[in-house]
Amino acid sequence: RRRYESLRSVVGSEFIATYAEAEIGDPERLYIDGVPANIADLRLLHDAWDIQRLFADRAAPRTALEIGGGFGGMTAKIRTLFPTCRCIILDLPEVNPVQQVYLAQRFPEARILDYIDLLERGPEALLAEDWTFAILPAWCAKDVPPGSLDLAVNTRSMMEMTNATVAGYFDLLHRAMRVGGVFYCVNRYWKGTAGEAVQIKDYPFDARWAFALSAPGWDQDWLHRLAAVRLDF
Numbered sequence: 001r002r003r004y005e006s007l008r009s010v011v012g013s014e015f016i017a018t019y020a021e022a023e024i025g026d027p028e029r030l031y032i033d034g035v036p037a038n039i040a041d042l043r044l045l046h047d048a049w050d051i052q053r054l055f056a057d058r059a060a061p062r063t064a065l066e067i068g069g070g071f072g073g074m075t076a077k078i079r080t081l082f083p084t085c086r087c088i089i090l091d092l093p094e095v096n097p098v099q100q101v102y103l104a105q106r107f108p109e110a111r112i113l114d115y116i117d118l119l120e121r122g123p124e125a126l127l128a129e130d131w132t133f134a135i136l137p138a139w140c141a142k143d144v145p146p147g148s149l150d151l152a153v154n155t156r157s158m159m160e161m162t163n164a165t166v167a168g169y170f171d172l173l174h175r176a177m178r179v180g181g182v183f184y185c186v187n188r189y190w191k192g193t194a195g196e197a198v199q200i201k202d203y204p205f206d207a208r209w210a211f212a213l214s215a216p217g218w219d220q221d222w223l224h225r226l227a228a229v230r231l232d233f
Contacts, residue, residue: 001030003219004037010218011049019048019080021073024105041073046218047155047186048077054182054212054227059148061085065176067169072099075133077107078151085151086132088144094139100135107132109138118143132140141172149176152183156202156223162194170204177230183209185226186217200224208233 008016013033022029022036029038055061060082066075067150069089079087089099100112110132118125118136120149123143126134136143158166173183190199209228217223 001032001037003039003042004030004032006219007042007046011045015049018047019077021106022104025071025205030070043219044073044077047074047153048081049182050213050225050227051078051151051153051182051184052081054184055082055151058173058180059150061181063149064088064151064153065090065144065149067091067154069095069099069135070157071095072102072106073136074153074155075099076103078153078221079107079132086129086134087135088126088134090136090138090141090144096135096137103133103135115140130157141169144172144176146175147178149173150178150181152177152181153185155184155186157187158185159191159198159200160193161198163196163198163202166198167204174208179230179232181230182212183226183228183230184213185228186223190221200226 005057017035020035020037020041022041027038029036063086064078065088067090069075069091072089075087075089079085091099102115103110104112111130113125113131113134115136118140127141127145177183187200187202206229208231210231212229213224213225213227215225218224
């Protein structure tokens with residue numbers, strides 16, 4: 001309840017009521033003002049509010065990528081914010097089925113492109129317009145078309161990767177992000193669970209980014225929020 005009140009003071013009651021979702025899968029939740037709330041969804045709501053503001057003065061994203069999608073909650077928020085945006089998730093294959101089940105329940109009419117579809121149709125399937133969500137294992141990063149992304153997101157998982165894995169995802173971002181596209185990132189200043197120090201200040205951004213947001217985490221001051229816009233110079 002304390003976090004709900006804190007979030008409401010930032011984003012307002014209407015935003016929470018419009019974009020909250022803490023019922024699919026029957027998670028632990030508390031109903032406040034008739035809205036189902038739990039901590040995971042409140043944090044996703046704050047991230048969604050950040051992303052909405054980043055696109056307030058630019059065209060809505062056509063294609064978004066989430067690196068490390070968890071159960072699919074952030075991707076669902078993006079699709080709700082931008083109803084015509086197609087969304088790709090790259091994650092561990094063990095998690096992909098969870099994301100597929102969640103998003104199929106959240107958006108019953110959605111067309112989901114999975115790894116079997118990609119194997120059958122080839123990488124060009126990601127250029128087609130007959131899917132809503134592409135839910136794929138991380139090694140399919142190589143199949144994301146160059147210059148195809150308007151938005152990319154990573155929240156709370158790059159900090160758990162090795163530095164080499166982080167660098168691999170930045171290679172993807174540098175190749176696949178359109179000029180004017182936004183990378184939104186929420187991660188710890190420092191974490192060592194991958195067997196080495198992983199620090200957000202060391203993420204390998206190349207010179208073609210301008211930072212539109214740099215601020216501490218909303219309710220966790222050991223996290224930092226970054227948003228970078230891709231440049232053509």
